[in-house]
Amino acid sequence: MVFLGMLADPAGQVLAGTLLFAVAGVPGLFTRRSASWGGHVAALLSVLGAVTGLAGAVTILHGGINETFVIAWTLPFDSCEIGIDPLSALFLLPVFLIPACSTFYAKGYWPAAANPDSAPKLAFFLGLFTAAMALVVMARNSVLFLMAWEVMALAAYFLLTAENHKKEVRRAGMVYLVATHIGTLALFVMFILLRSQAGSYLFSAMRAVDASSPLSTVIFIAALIGFGMKAGLMPLHIWLPAAHANAPSHISAIMSGVMLKMGIYGIIRVLSFFPHPPLWWGMVVLASGVIAGLLGVIFAIGQQDLKRLLAYSSIENIGIITIGIGIAVIGKTTGSPALLVLGMAGALLHVLNHSLFKSLLFLGAGSVLHAANTRKLELLGGLASRMPLTAMLSLLGMVALCGLPPLNGFVSEYLLYAGFFSSILTGSGSAVLYMALSAVVLALIGGLAIACFVRVYGIAFGSLPRSAEAANAHEAGWEMLAPMGLLALLCIAIGLFPKIAVDLIMPAISSGYLPQQGKDAAAILFPPLGWLTVVSFILLAFAALLLSFFLRGLRRSPAAASDTWGCGYLNPTPRIQYTASSFAEILVKLFGGALRPRYRQPAVTGFFPKPAGFTSRYRETLLDLVIFPFFSIVQERFSQLRKLQHGKLPLYILYIFITLLLLLLWSP
Amino acid sequence: MTDLLIHLVLIICMPPLMLGIIGKTKAAFAGRVGAPYLQPYFDLFKLLRKGSVFSSTTTWIFRAGPIITLAATITAALLIPLGNHPSPISFAGDMILFAYLFGLARFFTMAAALDTGSSFEGMGAAREATFSCLVEPTLFFALIVLCRISGSLSLSTMLTHSLVNIWFSAGASLVLLVAGLFIILLAENCRIPFDDPNTHLELTMIHEVMVLDHSGPAFGYILYGAAMKLFILGAFFIHIALPFKTGDHLLDWGIFIISMVALAITIGIVESIMARLRLVRIPQLLVAASILTAFSMLLILR
Secondary structure (H helix, E strand, O other): OHHHHHOOOHHHHHHHHHHHHHHHOHHHHOOOOOOOHHHHHHHHHHHHHHHHHHHHHHHHHHHOOOEEEEEOOOOOOOOEEEEEOHHHHHHHHHHHHHHHHHHHHHHHHOOOOOOOOOHHHHHHHHHHHHHHHHHHHHEOEHHHHHHHHHHHHHHHHHHHOOOOOOHHHHHHHHHHHHHHHHHHHHHHHHHHHHHHHHOOOEHHHHOOOOOOOHHHHHHHHHHHHHHHHHHOOOOOOOOHHHHHHHOOHHHHHHHHHHHHHHHHHHHHHHHOOOOOOOHHHHHHHHHHHHHHHHHHHHHHHHOOEHHHHHHHHHHHHHHHHHHHHHHHHHHHHHOOHHHHHHHHHHHHHHHHHHHHHHHHHHHHHHHHHHHHOOOEHHHOOOHHHHOHHHHHHHHHHHHHHOOOOOOHHHHHHHHHHHHHHHHHHHOOOHHHHHHHHHHHHHHHHHHHHHHHHHHHHHHHHOOOOOOHHHHOOOOOOHHHHHHHHHHHHHHHHHHHOHHHHHHHHHHHHHHHHOOOOOHHHHHHHOOOHHHHHHHHHHHHHHHHHHHHHHHHHHHHOOOEEEOOOOOOOOOOOHHHOOOHHHHHHHHHHHOHHHHOOEEEOOOOOOOOOOOOOOEEEOOOHHHHHHHHHHHHHHHHHOHHHHHHOOOOHHHHHHHHHHHHHHHHHHOO | OHHHHHHHHHHHHOHHHHHHHHHHHHHHHHOOOOOOOOHHHHHHHHHHHOOOEEEOOOOHHHHHHHHHHHHHHHHHHOOOOEOOEOOOOOOOOHHHHHHHHHHHHHHHHHHHHHHOOOHHHHHHHHHHHHHHHHHHHHHHHHHHHHHHHHOOOOHHHHHHOOOHHHHHHOHHHHHHHHHHHHHHHHHHOOOOOOOOOOOOOOOOOOHHHHOOOOOHHHHHHHHHHHHHHHHHHHHHHHHHHOOOOOOOHHHHHHHHHHHHHHHHHHHHHHHHHOOOOOOOHHHHHHHHHHHHHHHHHHHHHO
């Protein structure tokens, strides 16, 4: 009864959705492990949870509602507050949508019958992971936030190490675990300092922290490190590519589409505690966004592993989102509501957009992996004729990701450009120059993204199969196609009707960032999004017109079929096709300074050279050249300390006891 | 209303003429008579009537590529002002859409090229992808300069804003801008010294090699789209390089048409007296164009 009562209230709907996700995987744990109904129950409960939660989140977002609950607890960290405001509600949209799609997709992709050991575990942790992320955006108490954050981080660890019999999966998991805890450490520092500034653990007490004190600088940097580590800002991204590549694809979709955004949420939330941030904060945020965006896409171009490429492109998109936040903070400092609104609107819309198209692409990559049994681009090819629907949906995702009209990626980038250009138009001083250069880099990022994803589509889906497995690929089942179709539809809808989407997210900007200025000021400054709809439909009309001419021509004189022209060469094989590496070669060489490609290339000597081979390999520059060497030195130097870590549980408990005792003695 | 009509007629009819004039200029330099001015129109009509041959390795995207590319180009043509008149569609921020529509066109041209599985077309697509990335910054530096000079966020105002005074007050900046834009005009439209539109089978080719497998009406769409792109970017360039306006409607249209013809002749001259660059030099020249326009921006923003 209580549960039904909750459903009347939008915030109650959100909480009910969260609860449904939390328990979705539990029944599956108690069934026979290869039985499939555990998966069915999980999918059903997740979809129910998503529908309830999304209904509540949309109502809150649309109405600009702000609700707070206090839950009784006995911990000495002030009261346990949970709240939902439009900003939280906006982040709740991907939190509920994407995991539901993934759970549904998992029925075809990761069925219990084929994976009796991992399927129930995955379903359980997936639900827990989702509920934890929902709690992260709803927590209004620092300690509760950190608890939810840790549950999220650990659940993600168990999800991504589903195939823990593989060595690279375990390694990716370990790197992730270390990285996420370094991030959490920074968050501890940040929240403790915030507590000392605001006098409370509650977010509601942190409304007006003075940004000019030196402690605030430390808070800002700790937030950037802690949340940036989760979001994957360069150079804190080291855990991200391997983790996304080695997780099951439907998990990668959630990690990239939703979990990274938790870092973004944290940055936005903490920045909203400071009414008057200094200018250099905005510049630092903008610069880190520009760096992540540019390096992310440059690394993506070199990748030969489909999912690793998508992971790097997530870093690029996180960079674009961060650019938006940077514009907003600069706008806040310089007292320009236009900049603030445009930057924040671009960032928040891109959060939503990226979660849609990147999850779509990861699910598509999962279908490819499922069908062709490989993630290596060099072994794929010809999938468009073997799995046409997957190819079409993935193509939509790629066009959206490249920020091309008429899909949704363009809208958020357009808002960011509008921010840049409105600053260029009216601003003065060094900030303008800074904005102008960032706008140009954003354009470069867009161009590079096109190069990167044309390569993926052309090599993996176009042309002829480069291996027997790719040749025997088959179309994915409806359980896998349906969630992808839903995500693609949303991409198209936002792209064609951007005004509706932006109107929906406006309350999230006003609630978190525009306390003084009303919505009216923002509405006047807003670029004419209705025109985007008009031009999109004109584009589609022209395309339809040309298509009908084309088809009429084909009917009049039917087309002949032939081989691809080989310039007179009559016996082509799939092996002579252009490869993914050759496609990227010129760009990789241009950006060799960051990518550090390694070529193994035997010298050709003599009149009759022997058969020889050529290999090219791209490394994780930072991880392989800096972090791992550093950690192996640390391991050598501090090996004595390992004696403290001996695996005897009673002694570990003793450590805790001694620490507690010392702390009690030390505290006044 | 008449302006809108003239705009549409020029957009639809004039692009192939530019190619005809370039061809005639080159023939004159080589001491030949050359093909008639209207030859590109004859070619287009012939192609539109012919049948098609499709490679058996290709899928729907190979057929969709030319259609989407041409549709995006025509849409972009509605956003660019011609002569002294605003474009049919103009709104704040339309220059971003303008730039990204060409991105859309490029995406599908390259995807169609890769769909054939031919090494030649793969090579062409790789080059196109690389070089167009390097063109992007130049275009945006130029847009920033124009936005700052005209105090507007719309292409129509940016380009038809009276630039003659600016040439006197900030001439240095505009000279750099024009130089940078001329380089990308040639690069984006695959003219010499970046690419040679007349050779089809050289490994140094970019655009022509990407469309090697297209035939019939689809190839017609591609050629027409390429001509229209030259026309649109040419008009963009003309607005800055030759900003002569009288205020009289018909006279301004006349000036515009004469300027475009002069541009075509200039391109023809460049093609006649220059050799194609080696492939490794192309990125260097494109980066140089970016730097020129970046300087131009610095001069304006300081």
